[in-house]
Amino acid sequence: MSAAAFIDLDRTLLSGASGPVITAALRAAKLVPQSIPGESLLYRIFNTVGETLPSMLLARQGATAMKGKSQRVVRDAARTAIPELAALVQPFAKQLIEKHRAAGDKLVLATTTPHDFIEEFARSLGFDDVIGTRFAVDAGGLYTGDLDGRFVWSGGKLAAVSEWCTTHNVDIKIASAYSDSVYDSPLLEAVGYPHAVNPDARLQVLAAARRWPILNLDVSPGVVKVPVIGTELQKLALTFARPELI
Template structure:
């Protein structure tokens, strides 16, 4: 048997309700003269909190609007609405539909919305089948009654089961996506459920059942707060105010180089554990969220790992991303490429880890080829940035930041530069171009530092102990 993917419509494929667009199209074409009672208030509530008994009652009454009208009377309105609604579909929903098609699964729109009104939208989206509420017709006119089940809650599950039986589809191998607690019967019937932009009750159920919680306007795995509609990263932005870090001063330069929309790759140096808080402060000032690639060791930590994923992190296994590894090693870059295709920013620290010992004081920055490879895959703008001063707040030798320096806090600087011109012919040469562009943003005393004292050298090691073979690099002081 085959598998299929079932998508709900409102607040799932679409970020909001489809009702306003359908009603507007029907009024414009003269099929109806006015909207249903309390329509605006009900749809407004729906957009914020999800499906309610009021919105369902409104949907049930819609069959009465069609009573006595020719079955083709709504065709023009449906076509107009289909065009408008297709423009409201989020990019990651489109990519997921394509992913299911590549895997050989048929894609099905399963919705309470009347079939004759929503089929043009489904066709525009390349959706294979529609399971929707159908109106009974007699003599070429709608009768005001239903032809089959009202496709909602258990009625939707019944309709999907009947469709699956007719099309030889195994629900236990299939996927379903919805925002509503009323679709819980359908989500529990498939082997791969997904809660998309879930209402508060479905959010709680999905957390309890450990189902994926998705939002098609962000990368998979990025958590959003129900009702508020904010990413966890945006919540972190609210907390990342400079006054909450009295032991550091922040200076952010070159924000005009960060694109205000569309996908891009941000590449920077790595100097300290404090780089991440500094970047959060900088991104808060840019007004954009972003995804970031991080080493797997961070994601493997029991509490921190899920938090990093919810914030938008992409797990990278450094042992599988060297110059010679292909295949599975590209998986993190494919996730990053999808984020860029969805119009998001992706951050990479090409050095991979904080340089230690003599490498921390080297005049040239050396990086891994992942950023250049991702740039070649996506052709997205590559924006360099540089940290300075973060190592004074939280050196690698310390388990915690130096939080007592409130009287004379060090200055932490994040500087963005113009897009880097890459050639896409050689990953090695493009990596050199990327690292040079980052280095060019560093002040001379950081890019060309003096040889360190033994104490300064020790701060670059996790345990604060300089190996015997590196001690000769330090000067007396």
């Protein structure tokens, strides 16, 4: 059996949420309304503290919002977002990707983000596959408003990854997983090599208790950041070492 690395998207591979970039691309193609109540606030909260139940409730509405839209047109619009998404990739994420590539691991982006929104971006970074939420499509290529399979989040993400492993002859017990969210703890518990990346407060505690590696892909390996605050320890020390503060 071969090994694989499952990497989350928002606040893990990327420095923040992919949603604003993808939504802007969809708006430019006139596929979604110009404004959604509470949208910007939810994204700000997400970028600050990570996933919340309200943000996931909004994500669940994605299939309904796309009902009647052309899958081809949506994929074309998502393709225009690739440059902006690439700019959000964490500075040291590519080193992580290359490490697994050199080890011969299969690279899989495992995300709640809809598959059609993110597949080509993942391919552009060298991922072998994408596990994402899929929207059902009718015979005419239009979204039906339903999901095609499960909502890839929390336990649903673990189930999707487990199915992928079975199909691709990968042993999940020797696989690696990377995520920022405590809601991905089912997946992190299941793999042989879990990693917390820029973890939210609850995952920070869980990772410490489980002795999982904690990574921050926005700083060089070995640089320590203050938990939750997200500030490099060295910078914090230099701030308080200023003569005028002593």
